[in-house]
Amino acid sequence: MHTDVDVAIIGGGPAGSATAAYLAKAGLRCLLFEREIFPRPHVGESLVPSSSRVFQELGLIDQMERERFPHKYGAVWTAVSGGPMYEHQWDGLAADDAVIRFDERAQPGVQRPYTYHVDRGRFDLMLLQHAHRLGAQVCEGVAVTAVEPADDHTRLRCRLGGVPFAVTAQMVVDASGRRTLIGNQMRWKVNDPVFDQYALHTWFEGYDRHAVTRAAGADRGDYIFVHFLPLTNSWIWQIPITDTITSIGVVTQKAHFARARASRTEFFWECLATRPELHDAARAAVQLRPLAEEGDYSYAMSQICDDRLALVGDAARFVDPIFSTGVSIALNSARFVSRDIVDAAARGDWSRASFRTFETTIRRGTRNWYNFITLYYRLNVLFTAFVNDPRYRLDVLTLLQGDVYDDDEPAVLERMRRIVSEVERNEQHVWHKALNALTARAFQPRF
């Protein structure tokens, strides 16, 4: 059937915009609907270097530099000295922080030794405008309400200012983010019972991240910092947005928040207070935005493709963001799905089988992330010991750089898993008491 466009895309975040950009570049007629009017705030502000392949392919590197997004050269994990998870007295001997620099490992196909921290308002608008410039049609302020796949087309039900209309396409790409439009409609969504995490976050003007990071050894104010809290599975992110603005977020278990019986504001500051140096730096700064919260943390889909349908980015899966994976998975899913779509268009075959390469690749990547994250939480502060061990360091760095799509089971994950299960089994093990609360069940994810 003749359709209005070749591909309709739901959502103008990084997954949707990058998909539209790749497809428009390849000459397909695509139409993207975004519910909001950009720019708008969004969480998920730190990238990993594998994103650079997408920027290079779409011709965006120069613009990323012009926007002056802070360069991200690496990551630091800091732990509080002492605290309830340790068996022994620390006697003032501080835990070693773990510092990773991306330039310790040359990454194939990535030209620069850094990635970026981004203000998602500006970054997402830039990507959307780029898709438009490359030839995609973009409509903001339009809500998509339902998707109706048929034998020879797919229909999209939309609303513009409350007035309904419909559009037909050969296929639909769902990039609706954590709204998971098609996943909900098709009942493909499965919530993750293990990672019941919860986040509160905001921006601060004048948070002295250089003082905080100097206290952690050297001035690395342009790195992402993950500060462990002395609460199970809890940590703080510290992400530079501009020279003076810093994004601070508390990630914890929903149960901790529920138990605290405190307001969101009280809870946020109580968590910060467990790391006095961060608390003082934040108190001395100006909070720019009200606290925003993210719940319903992790989920997966029983399927992410069907005839004439594909799900990308957060609409396909959400894993705990400890390693800044969100935008990276979004951009890489756009990269992989667009190859399959261009191929499907050339053959005129829009069946699910046409998207198998995308489905396999992105599932492999997100599964590796998921396993890595599970082991990370299980290892808790021991993760920094792992990173600092020269035998594993480069393999861990490969994952942290976002190169997770090639191996079915990276050897370093197998190695970490073996260590964790041995330490778990052996109560006499020198690490036993330091393991965190996530259960072994987490090692058999259903997805």
Add this chain to the structure above:
Amino acid sequence: MPPRVEEQLLTYVASELLAGKGHDLTPETPLLELGIIDSFTVLKVLAFAEREWGTTIPIELVSAQDMKDIASIARLIARRAAEEAPYNPS
């Protein structure tokens, strides 16, 4: 175990883990109990053993007892060195 290993371990722990302040350190000083060896520094000790004597000790084989004091660490190294077959987890 030749006393040489204990001596080198003493020197290592005193200089690397105690920043040169371990003058009264003995092979029986309770390192774990005093927090001189902890979850993190245990890896440094294993890396040192591998560097000095070529003895690989996977962390999953190390119990708290093995890290109790320098005499115990020296026994652990000797035990690993004596094992002809390399560690091969099933």
